[in-house]
Amino acid sequence: MTMNEFLSREESIFSNPDALDPDFVPKVLPHREDEQKEIIYAIKPLIKSRSGGQLLIKGQSGVGKTVSVKKVLRELEETEEADDITIAFVNCWTTNTSYKIAVSIANSLGFRFTQNLNTSEIFDKIKEIVLQRQGIVVVLDEVDKADDYDFLYYILEVIPKKSLIMITNEMQWGSNLDLRIRSRLMPSVVEFKTYSKLEIRSILAQRVKYAFYENTWSEDAFENIVDMAAKYHDVRVGIKLLKSAGEIAERDSSKKVMKKHAEDAISKTENFKIKSSDSFTEEEKLILNVCKECSGQRIGKLYDYYLSVGGGKSEKTLKRKLESLAKKGVIDLELSGEGLRGKSSIIKYRGLEATKLSDFEKKEKKEKQD
Ligand SMILES: Nc1ncnc2c1ncn2[C@@H]1O[C@H](COP(=O)(O)OP(=O)(O)O)[C@@H](O)[C@H]1O
Numbered sequence: 407m408t409m410n411e412f413l414s415r416e417e418s419i420f421s422n423p424d425a426l427d428p429d430f431v432p433k434v435l436p437h438r439e440d441e442q443k444e445i446i447y448a449i450k451p452l453i454k455s456r457s458g459g460q461l462l463i464k465g466q467s468g469v470g471k472t473v474s475v476k477k478v479l480r481e482l483e484e485t486e487e488a489d490d491i492t493i494a495f496v497n498c499w500t501t502n503t504s505y506k507i508a509v510s511i512a513n514s515l516g517f518r519f520t521q522n523l524n525t526s527e528i529f530d531k532i533k534e535i536v537l538q539r540q541g542i543v544v545v546l547d548e549v550d551k552a553d554d555y556d557f558l559y560y561i562l563e564v565i566p567k568k569s570l571i572m573i574t575n576e577m578q579w580g581s582n583l584d585l586r587i588r589s590r591l592m593p594s595v596v597e598f599k600t601y602s603k604l605e606i607r608s609i610l611a612q613r614v615k616y617a618f619y620e621n622t623w624s625e626d627a628f629e630n631i632v633d634m635a636a637k638y639h640d641v642r643v644g645i646k647l648l649k650s651a652g653e654i655a656e657r658d659s660s661k662k663v664m665k666k667h668a669e670d671a672i673s674k675t676e677n678f679k680i681k682s683s684d685s686f687t688e689e690e691k692l693i694l695n696v697c698k699e700c701s702g703q704r705i706g707k708l709y710d711y712y713l714s715v716g717g718g719k720s721e722k723t724l725k726r727k728l729e730s731l732a733k734k735g736v737i738d739l740e741l742s743g744e745g746l747r748g749k750s751s752i753i754k755y756r757g758l759e760a761t762k763l764s765d766f767e768k769k770e771k772k773e774k775q776d
């Protein structure tokens with residue numbers, strides 16, 4: 407049998423696997439109607455070439471913040487009266503400095519000659535272009551992950567005819583910004599509450615319809631996954647598990663996703679890892695791997711190894727990162743008395759499960775209190 411024959415014989419249970427991608431935006435977003443209205447409200451004035459609102463969207467991860475904004479932006483793109491409104495969608499985790507954010511907004515406006523300009527000059531250029539347009543929607547997703555906040559000052563002060571939408575997982579975000587920014591930042595705040603289990607079930611059921619052929623899910627397999635997502639109050643966890651359970655069922659040549667496939671998916675993805683792998687930067691992941699390799703050693707040894715595998719930061723920075731990883735619970739730093747250069751720490755790797763277990767426990771406690 408050739409590869410082609412093999413592939414064409416294979417019957418898939420996925421009718422549209424794209425519907426399980428993290429970027430997929432469903433046609434309808436149940437349970438977020440009011441929140442979408444708030445987003446529309448912040449953007450609407452732009453259609454009349456007036457200044458739009460500032461919106462701060464808060465809520466924990468997997469509650470539909472990003473997808474709700476994207477959904478409204480889709481609608482905006484399809485609105486004829488909004489033809490000349492530019493959308494600048496920036497993820498501040500990957501685009502994490504004021505300069506990079508300036509470049510990204512300029513690019514969204516079709517301006518690419520940013521090489522010889524500094525941040526302030528790029529924002530002047532942005533202003534010039536927006537003045538000739540209907541307006542601009544600037545979305546700053548994961549805004550709490552940015553390294554500096556000068557860009558907020560520029561956006562607020564320099565860009566005309568704008569709607570500014572900021573999204574954050576951190577409930578307290580904003581209170582530490584410097585006064586220069588805080589005095590210009592007066593957003594309406596929309597808090598995305600966590601979904602109830604019932605809501606999570608209906609959202610996941612909808613996603614199953616989008617992504618799988620009919621009758622490919624046994625009820626208890628589906629319920630298992632709903633349980634997990636509800637435990638974490640996180641739809642993203644549920645969608646990842648739908649995908650992975652589907653793949654496991656296919657590998658098993660099963661025409662249906664059965665309970666054992668769901669259970670397999672849950673233990674395989676180590677459910678805790680689902681979220682934690684998203685919540686570390688590339689640098690942190692590198693350092694974590696170094697800690698794993700050098701568990702039980704002193705920082706000095708660890709630093710040598712870190713350099714040998716391509717790490718580029720100073721020993722001081724490494725120490726700072728280790729402290730922050732220790733706070734997250736994935737490693738332990740134990741002080742040892744002896745070292746030649748005085749006290750030094752011994753690093754013990756605990757693993758990604760450690761954070762998630764503690765998060766998990768926190769949530770369970772919270773549930774009991776509620
Ligand atoms: N109301 C909803 N209807 C359909 N899918 C949803 C809904 N809320 C969240 N999702 C899905 O759950 C996942 C996580 O949502 P997302 O917007 O990325 O969360 P957040 O930005 O709050 O972390 C995405 O795949 C998204 O499509």
Ligand SMILES: [Mg+2]
Pocket residue numbers: 471472473547
């Ligand atoms: Mg998001």
